[in-house]
Amino acid sequence: MSVTQERNDDGTVATWWLDRPEARNAVNFEMWKSLRDAALEANRDPQLRVVVIRGRGQHFSAGADIASLGRSLAADHDGSTYRAVNLEAERALATLRVPTVAAIEGFCVGGGVQIALACDLRIATPDATFGVTPARLGIAYPAAALQRLVAIAGYGLATELLLAGEMIEASRAERGGLIQQTAENLDETLASLVRSLVQRSPFTQHATKQVLQAMIDAVDVSDLGRAMELASLSSPDLDEGLSAFLAKRSPTFTYRP
16 A cells, blocks of 8 residues: 554554655655545544655655656546645644644655645654755646645745756755754654643633634635646646656756747
């Protein structure tokens, strides 16, 4: 399975592992479906109090599984539903009734950032690295994910990450608000945070999450997002970006707005 689940002894805390360590937990279609379904199921579990998302192995997630997704990474077309399931999974994670924590090690890139930002809290080891890199492929980043990135990390950092497509260290991510905390001992810090979350009021937590989500969703970007996705399919940059990735070379983009 691409996502595996564990529970603590009393069933109040669930840990969902992104479980493709051989691919640095690159996010594929099945992983997004698994996350969506796990979130929908978790919302029906009255015993659950906290969900933790981690990456199996040395990395949280190196981003989308570009080789397997191909042009479906850019937009839903010819029967593909990757973008739709991607959005469903993000929204299901973001609207979970219980607090969620992303515990991040190693690479957290693209789709990995999208998963992490759909969580309420994000902690990372000091050597973790972050990036949002659609500009390296010639695709439009999902509009809802971009909206969430701006709401959490601010316009300035979001713009830099998306336009330059460069990686940043955990210390810079923390200063910019992308993560809340770096931790030398991730397991110890995570355990302390989870203990605090379980002890607090479920009503307050749920009410807070609903209001915060409403603030992020204040502007509906769905139509614009779909238009950008469809436009990317006819851009020469998409084919060049995918070809360059598979050939392990730097792309030469030719599109001019």
